[in-house]
Amino acid sequence: MTALVAIGTYVPPDRVPIESLADEFELTPMQLRVFRRYHKLGSAAHAPSLSLTELLGLAVADLRLTVEQAARIRYVLYARTFPGVVPYPLNPLHEVCRSFGLQHASAFAVGHHACASGLLAVDLAGRLLASAPPDALALVLTGEKAFTGEARFVPETSMFGEGAAACLVAASGPRDRQLSYVASLRGEFDGELEEVAGEFQRIYHDALGAAVTSAVSSAGLSLSDIALILPHNVNVVAWQRVCKRIGYPLDRVLLDHVADYGHVFCADAFLNHRTAVARGLLQPGDHYVIAAAGAGRGATFSAMVFSH
Template identity: 55%
Template sequence: MGARIGLTPRQLRLFRRFHGLDQVRLDPDGTLLDLLDAAVRALPELRGNEHRIRYLLYARNTPVAVPYPLNPLHQLQERFGLAHADAFTVTQQACAASLLAVDLAGRLLADDGDPSALALVLAGEKTFTRDAQLLPETTIFAEASTACLVSADGERNRVLSYAVRQRPEFYGRPAEDPELMVRYQREYQPAMVETVQAALDQAGLELSDLALLLPHNVNQASWRMICRQLDFPVERVVLDNVTAVGHSFAADAFVNLRTALTGGALRPGDHYLIAAAGVGATFAAMVLRH
């Protein structure tokens, strides 16, 4: 991967030794439709409930993912019998867009009038350009996809709060603007800490009430520093996928949730927090009860 995107030996050592990256999941022969299709097929709860899907939201970092007139979201609708659903893409918050999509889905369902209605939230992208593969000195992007169902009520994985902090002074192209990158890296940790605390305050909880923190998989070093600032045990942060998968844009939140659930790290009633940051810049955090 390093040779493919032109990394120097020094940059490779930085990513491995300091940032904790090791493997990056890619499918060079697969399309974006293949990637999203796989996530939808892996969601057994969708079977038999297709008629209840009222909204289909696709959370994405990259504003344009395929050439016109292709539209994988519409192709998925036809493939899975969801043509009746209102479908749209959420891109405005980059890698934090999946949390925005869940919040939007909940608000749409609350106003829908049909208590049985559901929303299907998708995330996942292809790394089809060098800009989509690399954030200099910070992370290497991967190809992974996720799908989840959202309802207006229910006992599992209840959303208790959602906090967003937007910092438009960091809008631009960090890969081509070293000064912007330095300023963003300097403010990144304080902004994330502030957002996490805001989400906890909304939920009426303390850090000690959290069983887990689910990060975005940008790198391990930044989360270790954030944990020190928060005085939160790094052992309760799901960091395994930074090494094994890589940073998969807006899909990270639910990649890590899947890891936590399959590993038995969450018990009924546990509180957990999902955190994400999107270049541009958006910082977001969501508290849920399992």
């Protein structure tokens, strides 16, 4: 049973306020107020002096891998929102592998689920490890640079933040064991953003709620068994609506970082996990859900259930 062994994170100290995007994206004063007061989005993490390679490397360094652990890593999976995250011929994934002595591992990118690709990478890592030696490990990397307009801002929805997370995965373990994974793919949203945005927003809350309840059911549990939901940090209103639809308490969704970090691409789940553990929100044996949605060449609504 796939298990999370350790999580390393890095969030830079600098922040970009929503107001700084007003001119570039032609945001009115009313739209700015809606973002701050309604969506609860005020700023996003920003690392102007760091490259993507450096961002990912800081998250891996936070894992404090031992020499023995590094030698056991068979796979390095880089889960990313966008198909291209740096200009050719740069390759931050392989640069990170060289920096941490992981050249022996098979390294590749995982995408196609946009911001839900982090969950896909964890599930894929577990599948690969199932046929590897019992002590083998996989490393899942997440985090991107907000280097284009599309990668900085989602109209009427969210701001992207810069940061990174690294998750060490094993085929089995005593804690943070994956109990289920559901990914609902919606190919009808394969189109230009302005063409599909209205319908995507209309079905968003029901579709994400359905992914959560389906994952919980697949784990043989009910929502009352779930101690915490670790969300993607798109905005607070989205989670208010999802919780209302599925009948889950909003105060058991960890939304602390929405207003401060922004939506840190595929890294949200792992950043929120780190915070939940540090604050004692997860006790041994607690069941929790990690949920995410992604849009781009279709839409994906995903959820995973774990036992802490």
